[in-house]
Amino acid sequence: MSASSNTTTTPGKDTRAAPDGEERQKLPLFALLALATAVFITSLTETLPAGLLPAMSDDLHMSESATGQTVTIYAIGTALTAIPLTAATAAWRRKVLLLTAMAGFAVANTVTAVSSNYGLTMVARFVAGVAAGVAWALLAGYARRMAPVALQGKAIAVAMAGIPLALSLGVPAGTFLGETLGWRTAFVAMTVLTVVLLGWILVAVPDYPGQQAGERPKMLGALRVPGVAPVLFVTLAFVLAHTILYAYVATFLEDLGMGDDTDVVLLVFGAASLLSIWIVGAQIHLRLRSLTIASTLLVAVSAALLAVLSDNTALVYVAALLWGLGWGGVPTLLQTAAGEAGGESADSAQAMLVTLWNVAMAAGGVIGGILLDVVGTDSFPWTMLLLLLPVLVVVVLSRNHGFPAKRLGA
Template sequence: MPTALIALALGGFGIGLTEFLIAGLLPQVASTFAVSEAAAGWLISGYALSVAVGAIALTAATARLPRKQVLVGLVVLFVIGNLLSAIAPNYQVMLLGRIVAALCHGSFFGIGSLVARALVGPEKKSRAVAVMFAGLTVANVLGVPFGALVGERWGWRAAFWAVTGIGVLALAGIVALVPAGAGETPSPTVSCRSAPIPPSSLRAQVGALRSGQVWLTLAATALSYGGMFGAFSYIAYTFTEVGGFSPADVAWLLMVYGVGLVVGNLIGGRAADHDRDRALVLALVGLTGTLVAFGLLAHSATASVILVFLLGVFGFASVPGMITRVTDFAQGAALAAGANVSASNVGNALGAWSGGLAITAGLGYTAPLFVGAGIVLVSVVVMAVAAHRAAHHELTQ
């Protein structure tokens, strides 16, 4: 494994921590700045909105720049954002720090995925992306408990100082280990089809998004994320109100889900390198079945533990393959990778909204699981259509 992938994974870990740790620190932050819980919640929702905007805007703005330089600049932005949060004298500066840190999120994972796949041969490109995303999945497991533990012992500012330090380490690793020109042109050992020369101008990148396969993949990404996170957003209520777990149990159950994300990410990357479209369809079918089974068996504590793990496995198994697929059909355009991150965040928002509507309609706390299954089923259909069209096009060439 190239050591540069470890540097990228460390950057992903730091960015993931920034996203997740705030959930365990909100009460302390709200108390420090004397703001309401709703205002403190903007430190989460404002971050998510900024991720969606930054993934497109920053990727487009840096289209002509060397990708290593862009990654270095993004991590510098990440460090500045967390430093602002650590030293924030008031709520407004804290929110600004969250927004600044979030702006780099989508572009880092989008451009980083292109650099990661350029570091290995074409037969390992999805696995390389999975290694980079491993940092994010591990952060999902450790983020909330890390923030809560550090915040309880040394105060919430210490958690942001720690993440700032991780960012500095990631920055040093990227500067030292990522080769100059990585992801700019295909390796001599890689065919043009698997690693096309990336379009550099913004106009060319936008033109690369005209492919129907790109939009089908983006739609499948948004729907798969929407179905999973629409259900996951209300999973604590499902555990306590249906499964009979205590509120104290929710933390370790979420860690089980996080471990599933790590496993699914690594398995999905390997499977996508073997037969990508087949692996994507199977992952989405598995996610649909898991959501349905969870909805039917949520009253069983044992089944809930197993199924929340599988929710993580199948939920993230499609991520590496979706990213390499959308960038392949967009001829390696960084804007496509950024759009994939934006699509996932849009899906998250729509899924959570749909799940909330189901609960508000009085359908119970298992309803988001069935709603999520329905959304992912649409993703299965979209992905199956995309795979069929791609196979037919390949046969006619």
């Protein structure tokens, strides 16, 4: 949940999160790395089937397109349950809720690993998506709550580093493991990592109280808070733009004659994303607005290069670099913006952000598939540009609320 939630107990302070003296300005890295591992597991669980589709479809006796819906059902599970479950569990102790969510991943990945029935596998993937809905609404705010105000942006950046790590390293590693030892082994490995993480959380992550009944805001009431709606719109459009191309990047590169270079292109993208995470973490406390504008422009320039000059192999790599630089810090930027804009309704704003994020991911896969069948892969970068234009306009116009030019405490 968000740092603003501290006002429900001890206004703005928790002695475990921000002790007196010099320790106040230090990040609890061991605990934050546990959250980053949780983010890694959440992201990798969602995307891992993409690299294992042929083997999974053979074992489940389903087509690859049907097996590919294991990714879609995960996103649907998150989108449908993030808001109601966040409301239902608002009073839970935060550590208990985090442990419960991660235990859900252990169960879901174990069932996926042993199941030979398509229906059971889809149920397990839906349960994983439900666990993700709880985790995503919790993790960014948890990271903020563990850090002093001046370091909250860096704390979120550390936690969110699990996303590019999962995409750039986790998916290729999981694919390699699946190809060498079988796809089920990859999901077993995810369960083992999750069990280790549960012990890590028990030892290293501080606990916080939930919200009392009279202090819980209504979920949709957060939409009336100035700044929340612009952040949610930017989330929906930005993630949709990204997903339309990312979900079909292998097909896009294959049509360019670069199918054999897909892993290298994704490695460039992932490395640039990690650099972006570091830059955002270092600067977000002072420059959230300018970093969001810069991220939008970088991804837009990348899309423009792919739209106009994709016949040049070197420029495709440049585009992947710019795309990663622009995209890597976006989860941190948007989670931070939603938490700050939401204020006392930050938990609700985070839950809605998680919901829209996953709606955008699911929609990106569907819209990308339609564009692929009707127009072809050339349409992907142009569609990205069309979606990023209103994103840029909304960020620029939201200078008072949402993406303010002057931030409290900065």
